Amino acid sequence: MQTLIEAEAPRVSCPKHGVVVAQVPWADHDSRFTLAFEDQVAWLAVECSKTAVSLLMRTSWRTVGRVLVRVARRLYQGRDRLDGLRRIGIDEISYKKHHRYLVVVVDHDRKRLVWAAEGRDEATLDRFFFELGSERCQLITHVSADAADWIENVVERRCPQAVRCLDPFHVVAWATEAIDELRREMWNLARDADQPELARRIKRTRYALWKNADDLSRRQRAKLSWLEKVNRPLYRAYLLKESLRLVFQLPAEEALELLENWLRWAWSSGLNHFVVVADRIARHIDELIATIVHGVSNALVEATNTRIRLITRRAYGFHSAKPLIALAMLSCGDYRPVLPGRTS
Numbered sequence: 001m002q003t004l005i006e007a008e009a010p011r012v013s014c015p016k017h018g019v020v021v022a023q024v025p026w027a028d029h030d031s032r033f034t035l036a037f038e039d040q041v042a043w044l045a046v047e048c049s050k051t052a053v054s055l056l057m058r059t060s061w062r063t064v065g066r067v068l069v070r071v072a073r074r075l076y077q078g079r080d081r082l083d084g085l086r087r088i089g090i091d092e093i094s095y096k097k098h099h100r101y102l103v104v105v106v107d108h109d110r111k112r113l114v115w116a117a118e119g120r121d122e123a124t125l126d127r128f129f130f131e132l133g134s135e136r137c138q139l140i141t142h143v144s145a146d147a148a149d150w151i152e153n154v155v156e157r158r159c160p161q162a163v164r165c166l167d168p169f170h171v172v173a174w175a176t177e178a179i180d181e182l183r184r185e186m187w188n189l190a191r192d193a194d195q196p197e198l199a200r201r202i203k204r205t206r207y208a209l210w211k212n213a214d215d216l217s218r219r220q221r222a223k224l225s226w227l228e229k230v231n232r233p234l235y236r237a238y239l240l241k242e243s244l245r246l247v248f249q250l251p252a253e254e255a256l257e258l259l260e261n262w263l264r265w266a267w268s269s270g271l272n273h274f275v276v277v278a279d280r281i282a283r284h285i286d287e288l289i290a291t292i293v294h295g296v297s298n299a300l301v302e303a304t305n306t307r308i309r310l311i312t313r314r315a316y317g318f319h320s321a322k323p324l325i326a327l328a329m330l331s332c333g334d335y336r337p338v339l340p341g342r343t344s
Contacts, residue, residue, distance in 0.1 A: 005034070028070050035074075036340035042071035043337045046330050065323030072326035075335045081114050082132050087142040089301035090151050091167075092120045095312045095324060102321060103128070104308065104328075106301050108142070113304050113332035118321040122150045129158040142296045146170040147284055166287035167298035168248040174280060175241040178273035179209050182237050202231065209234070213242050233271060240266055240274050248292070255292045304332055 010022045026034050033041075037057075041064055044053045050061050057064075087108035092101045101120035105128055106113050115128050129137055137159045144165040145151045155164060183206060190199035205227055208220035216224070228235045240262070247259045266278035281288060291297055308328050330337055 028074070031067075031070060033067065038067045038071050039337055039340050041067045042330060043339050045327060046337060065326075068323050068326040068330065071337055072329050075330070075337065076333075079335065081334055082136065084109075085114065085132065085136065085140060087144075087296060088114075088140060089144040089296075089298050090125065090155075091145065091298055091301040091305060092148075093305045093308055095308070095321065100321070102308070102325065102328075104301065104304060106304050108144070108296060108300055110334065111300055112334050113328060114334070116325045116328055118325070120150075122154050125151060125154045126158070129154065142290075142294060144291070144296050144298045144301070146298065147280070147287075163290045163294060163296075164287045165291040165294060165296040166284050167301075168291060169298060169302060171281065171288065172241070172245050172248070174277045175244050175274070176210055178271075178277050179234075179237045179241055180206070182234055182271065182273050183209060186231055186234055198230070201226070202234070205234070209238050209241075212245065236269060237271055237274060240269065240271070248297075252293050252295075256289065259288070259292070307332055 007024070007026070009024050009027075011019055012022050013019050023029065026036075028035060028038065031038065041053065041057050041059070044056065045064055045068055048056075050064070053064055054061050085107055089106045089108055090103070092103050094100065095102050099120075100118070102116050103119055103124050104113060105115040115131070117124050117127060138161060140159040140162045142165060143155050143159070143162045144167055145155070146167050147170065152164070155162065183202065187199050187202045190196075190202055201223075205223050208216065208223040208227075211220060224235065224238065227238070243258070243262055243265070247255050247262060249255075250258060263278050263282060266274045269275070311327050311331060312324060
């Protein structure tokens with residue numbers, strides 16, 4: 001059944017803006033749809049696939065993007081999404097090819113996405129703190145992030161009193177990258193020594209070396225046992241990586257003691273790749289200790305980024321980042337769209 005709604009939208013003559021259409025209570029400015037229609041489109045976009053939304057509402061996906069921007073603006077109008085921030089997490093996420101990024105900021109206490117913008121530099125992050133204001137910047141107590149200089153510089157400048165916490169995920173990732181570099185080095189040495197079978201078996205240890213010890217399959221455990229016998233440096237690198245991962249699973253006092261021992265072990269291991277990792281950790285030791293003591297990490301940010309990546313796949317076809325940011329705020333923010341006629 002098709003329903004047609006007709007209503008008069010009178011035009012008025014404004015001395016400043018000329019002849020414009022008068023505002024009506026059932027539609028937004030510059031929109032061809034009613035508010036109820038747009039609210040339903042936004043709710044469906046959050047809950048369903050883009051094909052389902054476009055098919056059900058008989059509109060294009062690009063039109064859905066413009067609707068999302070308007071609905072997000074209406075939902076957040078008059079509301080201060082940055083109010084009450086004390087502990088925040090900052091990270092960037094790639095949303096498109098050719099190095100297109102979003103900066104995202106989450107509230108650790110409310111477990112919500114509170115801000116996102118296109119970019120990946122100091123100027124972009126500076127916009128967040130400008131919106132927050134100098135007084136509220138002084139109220140920030142903890143900031144979790146990776147070791148990116150552009151984040152550290154802005155945080156140091158805008159809220160120097162905040163405790164900066166280094167994300168454990170990225171620290172363990174440094175060790176994982178070091179293992180992979182060492183594995184390729186050993187693989188090339190075996191090839192240069194005309195040992196193709198050894199090179200092939202070393203090459204196939206990649207995922208066993210990457211994986212956490214708790215998640216190893218029986219076959220992967222066998223590969224590590226073989227590696228322990230034929231290539232001690234590579235096996236020692238795996239033990240270093242697992243020991244570093246353990247640091248972030250222990251109580252604070254034990255974790256700090258293990259971290260100190262780990263740094264001594266890495267520096268004396270004879271593995272240049274892990275000496276570099278240890279030097280890098282030492283440069284950020286204060287932030288890492290703060291992470292262990294205060295228990296603030298970027299786990300919430302990474303979880304939010306995972307959701308945004310899923311949203312990004314559905315948002316393929318949007319012309320700009322604005323609809324993607326609107327959909328992310330509607331999906332992960334404080335205020336969610338509701339179906340017309342419903343209160344929740």
